[in-house]
Amino acid sequence: MRKQERKGRRIAGLAAVLLCVFLAACGKDAAPSYTKQGMEAVAALDYEKALTLFQTAEENGEETRLLYRGMGLAYMGKTDYESAIAYLEAALRLGSGRVENLDFDINYYLATAYYKNGQMQDAVRVYDAILGLRPEETNAYYLRGCVKLSEGNFEAAQADFDTAIAQDPKNYDRMIRIYMVLEEYGYKEAGQIYLQNAMKENEKSISDYDMGRICYYMGDYENARSFLERLKTATDYGAALYLGRTYEALGDYNYAASIYAGYTEYDQTKAEIYNQLGLCRMQLGEYQTALDAFQTAMNIEGNDMMQTLKFNEIITYEYMGEYKTAAALMNSYLRSYPDDGTAKREYEFLQTR
DSSP: OHHHHHHHHHHHHHHHTTHHHHHHHTSTTSSOHHHHHHHHHHHTTOHHHHHHHHHHHHHTTOOHHHHHHHHHHHHHHTTOHHHHHHHHHHHHHTSOSSOOHHHHHHHHHHHHHHHHTTOHHHHHHHHHHHHHHOTTOHHHHHHHHHHHHHTTOHHHHHHHHHHHHHHSTTOHHHHHHHHHHHHHTTOHHHHHHHHHHHHHHTTTTOOHHHHHHHHHHHTOHHHHHHHHTTSOTTTOHHHHHHHHHHHHHTTOHHHHHHHHHHHHHHOSOOHHHHHHHHHHHHHTTOHHHHHHHHHHHHTSTTOSOHHHHHHHHHHHHHHTTOHHHHHHHHHHHHHHOTTOHHHHHHHHHHTTO
16 A cells, blocks of 8 residues: 555656646636536546547547647546557647747657656657757756666766756755655665755755655654644644654654644645545554545545545455455556556455455
């Protein structure tokens, strides 16, 4: 369950840098009616509905380039990366010949589709093209570094990460993502150097929140707790999330759960807080309350943790001994996320119970 959660975060970390572009392109005037509705369905993770709306948009003569882009995103959501690539490439071919912001937007998604489809060199080629035209695109350096690292090219990845950090040295969110991807591929010490340098070079300006979460990722939980407890965890989302995680790392799941539960009294819109609360309840053997937390989070409109939450819901049913329910939900889960190897193995186990 923890492994699945971390996997979800890594994937989210790689894709999060595209979110602002995505939302901007879905604005009020971004596209005609059915295309706009299709993008809203993509944002709601209803990919089948989105594809139907895009097909209607095409029949109605709406702008082909935008609806092809939308179809590419919908197929990415369905993990059908071959189809996603085909539509995104078609959208690029429909350009005017003059490079515009939309071209960069489509190229970022195309690179992600290539990466997800195992076409690493194609993904690198796209990032090379982006940086050839816009060398200040910090996200392209970061993402290209991630792809190179996945190929085992640590030195080239490190060079891209160095550039990304040099261009935006106080972007601690990106710095932490760099640490996490380095840790994933076995370069934890290299990732920690980035965090250590950030603390040293920005000691006088860094906030208690950023210092606390960097200490958390460094494994210095006592100092993480010290910095984060200076913040108002009852109303500060980031502080509550990281202080709770810190107490989890210290083995105090009961107190961590109390932090998460206290925050939910103030704000009922943060899926990750409910997910962490559910994980704590699981550790405490309180399976029904864990299930309630996961399902509450699943009902939060627009949350981007649905895959993680659905998986954790299934595991909770399994711990409760409700194997038929767990198996049925896992069957449905795999239709939505067919490339999840951990879930496939879990489904095989459930079928034996």
